Amino acid sequence: MGDSAPTSRISVHQALGAGLVADVLLWRKWCGGVVILASATAFWCLFELASYSIMSFVANVLLLLVVILFFWAKSASLLNRPLPPLPNLEISERNAEEIAKEFQVWVNYALSIAHDITLGRNLKLFLKVTVVLWFVSYIGSFFNFLTFVYIGIVLSLSVPMLYDKYQYRVDEKLSVTHKIMQAQYRKIDETVLRKLPLPANKVKKMQ
Numbered sequence: 001m002g003d004s005a006p007t008s009r010i011s012v013h014q015a016l017g018a019g020l021v022a023d024v025l026l027w028r029k030w031c032g033g034v035v036i037l038a039s040a041t042a043f044w045c046l047f048e049l050a051s052y053s054i055m056s057f058v059a060n061v062l063l064l065l066v067v068i069l070f071f072w073a074k075s076a077s078l079l080n081r082p083l084p085p086l087p088n089l090e091i092s093e094r095n096a097e098e099i100a101k102e103f104q105v106w107v108n109y110a111l112s113i114a115h116d117i118t119l120g121r122n123l124k125l126f127l128k129v130t131v132v133l134w135f136v137s138y139i140g141s142f143f144n145f146l147t148f149v150y151i152g153i154v155l156s157l158s159v160p161m162l163y164d165k166y167q168y169r170v171d172e173k174l175s176v177t178h179k180i181m182q183a184q185y186r187k188i189d190e191t192v193l194r195k196l197p198l199p200a201n202k203v204k205k206m207q
Helices: 020-025 030-049 055-077 093-118 122-142 145-156 159-165 167-191 200-206
Strands: none
Touching: 020 030, 030 145, 093 122, 122 145, 145 159, 145 200, 159 167
């Protein structure tokens, strides 16, 4: 086991897109990571610890912004100064189409999973979805949504960096764990899953 890694191994930076997002998540641009972590922590403390209402916060920020822009525009007209440099506040048709297409892809993917599960054609997928939903429900019982999002941000700024640093050790442990899980799944498949009755559409196909 030398220090040289296999040539086929993809680095964490490449897996994350090798762009600005990857640089921030891996703390190669530490300023971006600090800003995101500090902002998330400030919002969490403001809404969770101080029990400040999100609706009140948004309304106060918008109110302050509207008041500043209104008096800025009024003073600019009186003093013959340029108006506030506001961008064109609209969503272009191209951006709307791109957002709609991306949303359509995810919705169709979720519907295809639901279709396979309801027809009973993919028992393995059903078990995976069931375990994931149960795990999310179990974790969600300990935290509210805001805390859950904050934990997700903290993990996204720490797990990729730690994995990038200890990638080879983690991969070895994951490989052993994957083999153990595969062995356990084979036992469950042989003792339980194969003894379950097949759906009617599968029986007709087999006939």
